[in-house]
Amino acid sequence: xxxxxxxxxxxxGVILLTLEIVALPGGVAGIxxxxxxxxxxxxxxxxxxxxxxxxxxxxxxxxxxxxxxxxMKRKTWKKFSLxxxxxxxxxxxxxxxxxxxxxxxxxxxxxxxxxxxxGELMEVHAVNKFIDPDRKIEVVAIEGYRIDVxxxxxxxxxxxxxE
Numbered sequence: 001x002x003x004x005x006x007x008x009x010x011x012x013g014v015i016l017l018t019l020e021i022v023a024l025p026g027g028v029a030g031i032x033x034x035x036x037x038x039x040x041x042x043x044x045x046x047x048x049x050x051x052x053x054x055x056x057x058x059x060x061x062x063x064x065x066x067x068x069x070x071x072m073k074r075k076t077w078k079k080f081s082l083x084x085x086x087x088x089x090x091x092x093x094x095x096x097x098x099x100x101x102x103x104x105x106x107x108x109x110x111x112x113x114x115x116x117x118x119g120e121l122m123e124v125h126a127v128n129k130f131i132d133p134d135r136k137i138e139v140v141a142i143e144g145y146r147i148d149v150x151x152x153x154x155x156x157x158x159x160x161x162x163e
Contacts (some may be wrong), residue, residue: 009040
């Protein structure tokens with residue numbers, strides 16, 4: 001292995017390891033970065049001896065710490081971060097559907113999807129099976145903001161359509 005390739009392997013390992021710590025969760029970049037650093041240091045020991053290998057090992061560690069400090073200390077991440085705050089909350093809407101209300105599915109309920117109940121579009125949850133679009137449904141339970149529905153063949157739909 002030539003010296004240029006060895007330097008590239010070491011630098012790539014340092015960059016991957018630093019990115020793992022700062023920005024890329026999951027471990028893959030960190031494992032590859034650590035493996036590249038270990039391989040590069042091992043090759044340095046083999047090619048140039050103990051003294052040069054130790055110097056490269058210490059420089060790799062120092063470079064990782066320096067890059068980590070640079071990313072964390074300076075306002076590098078201000079360029080990438082969102083400065084706006086969101087003050088909205090989940091489930092602020094009042095559930096207007098009642099048990100026994102009927103409606104029609106808009107999307108496939110697999111098991112959750114959209115349905116039109118009482119003229120309002122709502123997110124509903126199918127009980128026990130998936131329900132295709134444009135099917136008649138009936139509300140069987142409401143727990144907090146979860147609306148449970150079942151497919152129905154109730155004739156009330158026919159009465160509502162004819163009026």
